[in-house]
Amino acid sequence: MGFDIAFVLAALPDVGAASLINAWMAIIICLFALATGIGLTLVRSLKIRAINAVVDIFISFVRGTPILIQIFLCYYVLPLVGLDLNPTTAGIVAISLNSGVFITENFRGALSALDDGPIEAATALALTPAMIWYLVILPQLLRRTLPMLVSEGTVILKNTALLSVITVTEGFRVAQQIGGATFRPFEPLIAVAICFLALNLILVGFGNLLERRNAAIVR
Amino acid sequence: MQLDPTVITDSWQLFVTGAFITLQLSLISFVLGLLLAVPVAALSMSTHAVLNGIAILYLAIIRGVPFIAIVFIVHYGTATMGARTPAFWSGVIALTLFASAYFSEVIRSTVSALPPGQWDSGRVVGMSRLQTLRYIIIPQSLGPMIPPGVNVTIMMIKESSVISAITVGELTYQGLVVQGNTFAPFEVFITVALIYWGITLAFSRVAIWAERRIGASQRSIRPVGGIAERYLTLSRPKRRAEKS
Numbered sequence: 001m002g003f004d005i006a007f008v009l010a011a012l013p014d015v016g017a018a019s020l021i022n023a024w025m026a027i028i029i030c031l032f033a034l035a036t037g038i039g040l041t042l043v044r045s046l047k048i049r050a051i052n053a054v055v056d057i058f059i060s061f062v063r064g065t066p067i068l069i070q071i072f073l074c075y076y077v078l079p080l081v082g083l084d085l086n087p088t089t090a091g092i093v094a095i096s097l098n099s100g101v102f103i104t105e106n107f108r109g110a111l112s113a114l115d116d117g118p119i120e121a122a123t124a125l126a127l128t129p130a131m132i133w134y135l136v137i138l139p140q141l142l143r144r145t146l147p148m149l150v151s152e153g154t155v156i157l158k159n160t161a162l163l164s165v166i167t168v169t170e171g172f173r174v175a176q177q178i179g180g181a182t183f184r185p186f187e188p189l190i191a192v193a194i195c196f197l198a199l200n201l202i203l204v205g206f207g208n209l210l211e212r213r214n215a216a217i218v219r
Numbered sequence: 220m221q222l223d224p225t226v227i228t229d230s231w232q233l234f235v236t237g238a239f240i241t242l243q244l245s246l247i248s249f250v251l252g253l254l255l256a257v258p259v260a261a262l263s264m265s266t267h268a269v270l271n272g273i274a275i276l277y278l279a280i281i282r283g284v285p286f287i288a289i290v291f292i293v294h295y296g297t298a299t300m301g302a303r304t305p306a307f308w309s310g311v312i313a314l315t316l317f318a319s320a321y322f323s324e325v326i327r328s329t330v331s332a333l334p335p336g337q338w339d340s341g342r343v344v345g346m347s348r349l350q351t352l353r354y355i356i357i358p359q360s361l362g363p364m365i366p367p368g369v370n371v372t373i374m375m376i377k378e379s380s381v382i383s384a385i386t387v388g389e390l391t392y393q394g395l396v397v398q399g400n401t402f403a404p405f406e407v408f409i410t411v412a413l414i415y416w417g418i419t420l421a422f423s424r425v426a427i428w429a430e431r432r433i434g435a436s437q438r439s440i441r442p443v444g445g446i447a448e449r450y451l452t453l454s455r456p457k458r459r460a461e462k463s
Contacts, residue, residue: 002299002300002301003299003300041453044453044454045449045450045452045453047453047454052453052454056454060416060420061412061416063373063419064373064377064415064416064419064420065377065412065415065416065419066377066378066379066380066381066391066415067377068380068381068383068391069380069391069394069408069411069412069415070412072394072404072408073408073409073412076398076404076405076408077404077405077408077409080404080405108453111450111451111452111453112443112451112452114447114451116443116444116446116447116448116451117447119444119446119447119450119451120444120446120447123446129449129450132450133450137450154282154283158283158284158285158286159285160285161285161287161288162285162287162381164287165287165384172285172287172288175288176291179295185291185295186292186295186296186298186299189288189291189292189295189296190292192288193280193284193288193289193292196283196284196285196288197279197280197283197284200279200283201279201283
């Protein structure tokens with residue numbers, strides 16, 4: 001059959017438009033994942049033994065099982081306990097929790113590398129723990145983990161393609177549909193790969209911009 | 220909600236077969252991926268602009284395109300080019316490409332983290348570049364490569380679940396088959412998740428043991444002031460068994 005670039009170009013407008021759905025989902029998930037990551041970090045820092053034990057098992061589970069299975073669990077299992085989510089919401093929940101866990105694990109590493117001086121100073125100034133987290137620790141933490149956060153963003157964007165398996169109509173699914181309709185499955189896949197590559201390049205470029213602005217502040 | 224254990228007990232053979240194929244996929248791709256990672260890492264460390272450019276492009280594509288797209292591109296691509304591969308081998312090729320990109324980054328970052336003086340010292344004692352690599356660089360790099368290498372391997376095992384989409388009968392695929400027969404998603408996906416969890420946990424245990432044997436874990440624990448410790452650690456300090 002051979003490869004025909006014309007079919008790639010023909011598929012590009014539709015696939016590109018559908019890939020913007022991936023971009024939107026990724027932006028929403030990034031915010032949720034960051035919130036989850038920060039939330040888990042704060043909860044763990046309280047060092048309540050029972051809660052930490054549960055959180056640790058949850059973290060181990062999320063890190064030890066495939067994201068695809070986690071998506072299935074959110075999509076098929078949450079309805080059984082009364083949470084009937086549409087595929088898009090279930091997918092957003094699954095990926096947010098997954099990335100949130102990876103973010104909190106990264107925060108844990110970065111926390112142990114933070115300087116203790118500013119925190120002692122803040123304590124001496126009688127700042128409350130909430131203020132210390134908000135004013136002293138989180139700003140440093142986010143700056144230091146910025147490279148990891150950007151790469152987690154690309155992981156999130158790539159994971160949104162998996163939502164095609166629970167029938168979310170996004171870029172990859174549209175590419176498969178075009179492939180099925182035209183009996184040329186290969187060329188639309190190249191088109192969607194180009195779209196994801198372009199979105200990821202934009203994301204990494206944006207990350208580099210942030211990092212350059214940060215370079216002056218950190219250290 | 221009620222759990223029905225017969226869903227699992229009636230088709231346990233499928234889960235075993237699936238887990239076996241998942242391990243097969245992962246093991247073959249692990250070996251091939253590691254082999255392919257060496258030239259990719261060499262290219263990415265090359266100072267030659269064109270060779271380096273090739274590596275950058277390769278890494279950007281493999282790491283920037285969703286794995287599910289890579290799987291389908293390999294599967295349909297080989298068919299489009301006239302060499303139809305069985306789904307299992309399409310999966311192996313895709314997972315090998317994936318692994319090679321991430322393993323090459325592990326190699327590159329470990330080797331470039333060595334002090335640059337190591338290459339110079341090799342020269343000083345009259346070693347060729349290859350000899351320096353063989354006797355100085357590689358022995359020092361193997362230990363530090365283990366922890367990130369283990370992470371990549373676990374990532375690979377997890378990512379292999381996506382290969383179910385091209386109907387390779389691995390663990391996730393078998394789970395979907397049983398799910399389709401029984402309409403019991405909870406039992407099925409929890410079981411599948413637990414098997415994956417078991418595999419990755421077992422693997423990371425083995426890796427920790429191997430790392431300790433090679434003696435690579437030279438963790439330096441920085442002392443933190445008592446007040447700041449409240450904030451900067453997320454678990455209670457464990458009593459560490461001091462080993463002689």
